Amino acid sequence: DVKVTQSSRYLVKRTGEKVFLECVQDMDHENMFWYRQDPGLGLRLIYFSYDVKMKEKGDIPEGYSVSREKKERFSLILESASTNQTSMYLCASNHAGPRQPQHFGDGTRLSIL
Amino acid sequence: ILNVEQSPQSLHVQEGDSTNFTCSFPSSNFYALHWYRWETAKSPEALFVMTLNGDEKKKGRISATLNTKEGYSYLYIKGSQPEDSATYLCAFIHSRGGSEKLVFGKGTKLTVNP
Numbered sequence: 001d002v003k004v005t006q007s008s009r010y011l012v013k014r015t016g017e018k019v020f021l022e023c024v025q026d027m028d029h030e031n032m033f034w035y036r037q038d039p040g041l042g043l044r045l046i047y048f049s050y051d052v053k054m055k056e057k058g059d060i061p062e063g064y065s066v067s068r069e070k071k072e073r074f075s076l077i078l079e080s081a082s083t084n085q086t087s088m089y090l091c092a093s094n095h096a097g098p099r100q101p102q103h104f105g106d107g108t109r110l111s112i113l
Numbered sequence: 114i115l116n117v118e119q120s121p122q123s124l125h126v127q128e129g130d131s132t133n134f135t136c137s138f139p140s141s142n143f144y145a146l147h148w149y150r151w152e153t154a155k156s157p158e159a160l161f162v163m164t165l166n167g168d169e170k171k172k173g174r175i176s177a178t179l180n181t182k183e184g185y186s187y188l189y190i191k192g193s194q195p196e197d198s199a200t201y202l203c204a205f206i207h208s209r210g211g212s213e214k215l216v217f218g219k220g221t222k223l224t225v226n227p
Binding site for chain 1: 215
């Protein structure tokens with residue numbers, strides 16, 4: 001079974017902190033994604049990576065950066081956390097190709113105080 | 114801006130009822146449509162990936178149809194059970210730009226009462 005593991009289920013940080021969310025997948029997937037889920041807004045794509053060191057902005061990249069140094073790991077970085085980044089963050093991965101379903105992690109509920 | 118609309122936003126049915134909901138998407142430059150099920154406290158799980166106009170997919174009591182010319186997909190659940198309670202998400206990929214990014218709808222939250 002595909003396993004997408006996010007480093008924390010719950011995280012509380014302070015405004016201005018640099019925050020790292022880690023995601024690891026064990027199925028040699030080319031693509032990895034970071035989404036955020038907010039009530040009434042659905043899943044919105046923050047960043048997408050289609051290969052090691054390659055990234056593409058999603059719909060809401062402002063305030064975030066990403067790092068993909070190894071194929072299995074995709075990190076989301078909040079450069080200077082703000083309260084409007086309080087949200088549920090979901091990582092996903094899949095093999096390359098539009099017909100490939102995405103496999104999701106359990107999510108990280110991040111609160112910025 | 115690409116928009117994926119799902120209706121209804123939420124739905125309450127009784128155990129044993131059959132139900133269906135809709136996903137609408139832009140009909141031009143269609144590439145693929147995905148359906149996911151997201152149960153509370155779990156991660157979203159892929160149900161179907163559909164690519165061809167007229168496609169029908171089935172998984173147990175759940176099935177889906179696709180009309181790419183008019184830009185909609187229906188998800189059907191036959192004989193709903195309490196364990197079907199979840200949010201059902203559809204997501205669309207368009208061929209413009211060759212990107213594999215999914216655009217998600219806001220979901221339909223289904224509650225099945227025993």
